[in-house]
Amino acid sequence: MAxxxxxxxxxxxxxxxxxxxxxxxxENIGTAARAMLNCGLGELRLVxxxxxxxxxxxxxxASGADSVVEGARLFDSTEAAVGDLAHVYAxxxxxxxxxxxxxxxxxxxxxxRAHAAAGEACGVLFGPERAxxxxxxxxxxxxIVTVPLNPGFASLNLAQAVLLVAYEWFQxxxxxxxxxxxxxxxxxxxxxxxxxxxxHLDAELEAGGFYRVxxxxxxxxxxxxxxxxxxxxxxxxxxxxxxxxxxLSGRRLGGAPKTRGGEGA
Amino acid sequence: MAxxxxxxxxxxxxxxxxxxxxxxxxENIGTAARAMLNCGLGELRLVxxxxxxxxxxxxxxASGADSVVEGARLFDSTEAAVGDLAHVYAxxxxxxxxxxxxxxxxxxxxxxRAHAAAGEACGVLFGPERAxxxxxxxxxxxxIVTVPLNPGFASLNLAQAVLLVAYEWFQxxxxxxxxxxxxxxxxxxxxxxxxxxxxHLDAELEAGGFYRVxxxxxxxxxxxxxxxxxxxxxxxxxxxxxxxxxxLSGRRLGGAPKTRGGEGA
Numbered sequence: 001m002a003x004x005x006x007x008x009x010x011x012x013x014x015x016x017x018x019x020x021x022x023x024x025x026x027e028n029i030g031t032a033a034r035a036m037l038n039c040g041l042g043e044l045r046l047v048x049x050x051x052x053x054x055x056x057x058x059x060x061x062a063s064g065a066d067s068v069v070e071g072a073r074l075f076d077s078t079e080a081a082v083g084d085l086a087h088v089y090a091x092x093x094x095x096x097x098x099x100x101x102x103x104x105x106x107x108x109x110x111x112x113r114a115h116a117a118a119g120e121a122c123g124v125l126f127g128p129e130r131a132x133x134x135x136x137x138x139x140x141x142x143x144i145v146t147v148p149l150n151p152g153f154a155s156l157n158l159a160q161a162v163l164l165v166a167y168e169w170f171q172x173x174x175x176x177x178x179x180x181x182x183x184x185x186x187x188x189x190x191x192x193x194x195x196x197x198x199x200h201l202d203a204e205l206e207a208g209g210f211y212r213v214x215x216x217x218x219x220x221x222x223x224x225x226x227x228x229x230x231x232x233x234x235x236x237x238x239x240x241x242x243x244x245x246x247x248l249s250g251r252r253l254g255g256a257p258k259t260r261g262g263e264g265a
Numbered sequence: 266m267a268x269x270x271x272x273x274x275x276x277x278x279x280x281x282x283x284x285x286x287x288x289x290x291x292e293n294i295g296t297a298a299r300a301m302l303n304c305g306l307g308e309l310r311l312v313x314x315x316x317x318x319x320x321x322x323x324x325x326x327a328s329g330a331d332s333v334v335e336g337a338r339l340f341d342s343t344e345a346a347v348g349d350l351a352h353v354y355a356x357x358x359x360x361x362x363x364x365x366x367x368x369x370x371x372x373x374x375x376x377x378r379a380h381a382a383a384g385e386a387c388g389v390l391f392g393p394e395r396a397x398x399x400x401x402x403x404x405x406x407x408x409i410v411t412v413p414l415n416p417g418f419a420s421l422n423l424a425q426a427v428l429l430v431a432y433e434w435f436q437x438x439x440x441x442x443x444x445x446x447x448x449x450x451x452x453x454x455x456x457x458x459x460x461x462x463x464x465h466l467d468a469e470l471e472a473g474g475f476y477r478v479x480x481x482x483x484x485x486x487x488x489x490x491x492x493x494x495x496x497x498x499x500x501x502x503x504x505x506x507x508x509x510x511x512x513l514s515g516r517r518l519g520g521a522p523k524t525r526g527g528e529g530a
Binding site: 063155157167182183184185237 | 296299303362369371413420422424428450451499
């Protein structure tokens, strides 16, 4: 499967249980299971799934997250489903006029990580597709989790809601740098390499009569040097461009393009 | 629709275009459109959708995000689809060995917000369901966006990928506090109200012979005072508990439960 390293499968941490209360469509259960495993969560609990369990549509929609679907546990009530947990969070779309902390998924993820670090079992409740959780279910929770969304269109698909909570859980424990540069194995060019490339270009342009107005020459050269600078070139790219400049100047002179320097392409 | 305030519909900002290249299933296009509108994005572009356009399955899956589906624009090539944009980001699951910055969705969202603030049009490319974007498409992008996910199961559904990028876009411009307490209109109890409630409980317990071991009394009282403190009660809850304590002590004495104080329930 694209993007999946089979050797790393199964290395799930002690994340929160995902508890689906009165889920209706098997497809949504399966898609939620896939989203859970995408984000390193493995424990699925189902309270009264409408279409029974096991459910073939859930398995199909899980797209390979079989371990989550097969490991799902069934419960007759929300109370039973959360009975062994020390901390329970309830997801809602609408405000419920209940006296509870209301957290963003990001803030909830930070708490869930703290619970996990302390070895305290926790879980997140999700209500059925249309109605959401009942107030009786929400009363069982330490806090409410509400995803900040477009107030003009805040109705979130069940599996999407599971994904966002699970995504924040994963991000809260992930060390991926926000930005890195993938150079495909090449090293960033040094300033000396950039300078040599610029002098090559400059010499070819001078020879070709590019700098027609002497007074504009300094600013033109600064512009070209700046372009080479902010291109953030690698050493391989510098070698490729040496070949390009040589080839272009060769064509301009009417001769056969020189190939020197093209080996880095 | 649950959680949707119709009066706030259509207040979309100048967010990035979502560009689906060679999308296969209409359902995925529709679910992606719904996720976009959830996160305040309205501009959908489609490059060669496999099953043609318009697509009834896309409309059904959009679950009300009709404006996004109906406004979608068709293109014959990725180059044409990004032609008017100043900044292009390409989503990938796998590393591609190309010389590009690789961003998390959160870091990409910060950049997209900066582009939007500067009035610079931008867009995010998503590849087809199985194969993802081609390297030729990725070459058109300023940077790559890769969602940090469970390396053992990183294959993300197309609509889920769109959701995560759109979600981070929305969060980057949203001012929802990470945590607030919804008190349903009630005010937090003052310390004096908590103290009065504690003295009420303490008196009832003293009368009922709860403090049997005199030496343990100070620590028992501290425990009870702490419970009342960390319950973070509202003024209404304090009134309810006064009624509860009175009713419990009435039952203990064999009389009819008193109802005084129960009006706050």
